[in-house]
Amino acid sequence: MDLELKGMTALVTGASRGIGFAVARHFALEGCNVHLASRNAQDLEKACEKITKESKVKVTCHALDLSRSENTDKLVAACGDVDILVNNAGAIPQGDLLAVDEKRWREAWDLKVFGYINLTRSMYARMRERKKGVIVNVIGTAGERPAPVYIAGTAGNAALMAFSRALGGESVDYGVRVLGVNPGATETERSRARIEKLAETKLGDSSRWRELTKSAPLGRLATVDELADVIVFMASARASYVSGTIVTVDGGRTIRDRTV
Numbered sequence: 001m002d003l004e005l006k007g008m009t010a011l012v013t014g015a016s017r018g019i020g021f022a023v024a025r026h027f028a029l030e031g032c033n034v035h036l037a038s039r040n041a042q043d044l045e046k047a048c049e050k051i052t053k054e055s056k057v058k059v060t061c062h063a064l065d066l067s068r069s070e071n072t073d074k075l076v077a078a079c080g081d082v083d084i085l086v087n088n089a090g091a092i093p094q095g096d097l098l099a100v101d102e103k104r105w106r107e108a109w110d111l112k113v114f115g116y117i118n119l120t121r122s123m124y125a126r127m128r129e130r131k132k133g134v135i136v137n138v139i140g141t142a143g144e145r146p147a148p149v150y151i152a153g154t155a156g157n158a159a160l161m162a163f164s165r166a167l168g169g170e171s172v173d174y175g176v177r178v179l180g181v182n183p184g185a186t187e188t189e190r191s192r193a194r195i196e197k198l199a200e201t202k203l204g205d206s207s208r209w210r211e212l213t214k215s216a217p218l219g220r221l222a223t224v225d226e227l228a229d230v231i232v233f234m235a236s237a238r239a240s241y242v243s244g245t246i247v248t249v250d251g252g253r254t255i256r257d258r259t260v
Helices: 018-029 041-054 069-079 102-130 151-174 189-202 206-213 224-235 253-259
Strands: 009-013 033-038 059-063 084-087 133-138 176-183 246-249
Touching (some): 009 069, 009 102, 018 041, 033 041, 033 069, 041 059, 069 102, 084 102, 102 133, 102 151, 102 176, 133 224, 151 176, 151 246, 176 224, 189 206, 224 246
Parallel strands (some): 009 033, 009 084, 133 176
């Protein structure tokens, strides 16, 4: 299936590792030029080298902390007009209301919530002028499954879901699509390290970490490539009538939890 991405340009944030890297790589393999943004310059450079080696597209790195609004302006100026924006940067800490103080909460939201909003605002304005473009916000299922032990993430993700739906309902009037993708539990470097630590505590052996994922749908976590396939497809011409919605990629976990 031709996704009609060849020759286009995509900007992916949080692209040095995990889902963001996989998304950028899949865009490149489809012939799409890519801008990779991340605040970790060393990891970002490695990611750019890997993608450059296996594709023939233009790959550009931007080492910027997008929790600072002035860096959003720098990134937009450096990238210029892009066809696709994938907001993916940021992780919100675990903890209940009493465990996450105001400073930690604000720092997390500055990157994941306001970082998404600020970059979308800037890129959306440019896309509206050109009457074309796609924005995909990679959010997370905590917005669908409220959890008091992840209250900052639950609230932040719910806000980004509402933001994506509201903007995506209007954006089509200007030739722009906006939508969200909610990953469920996914095997990234960060999640694997967390589960390995848990396996060391519970099983006495960090290498047995996969045993702790057997209760997940299909008996495993999602892979980053599975997430990337969905995100890239949603950004492509093959999904040209999709806007203002949230696509959940969690093996059915969210709906199953609601019906049990």
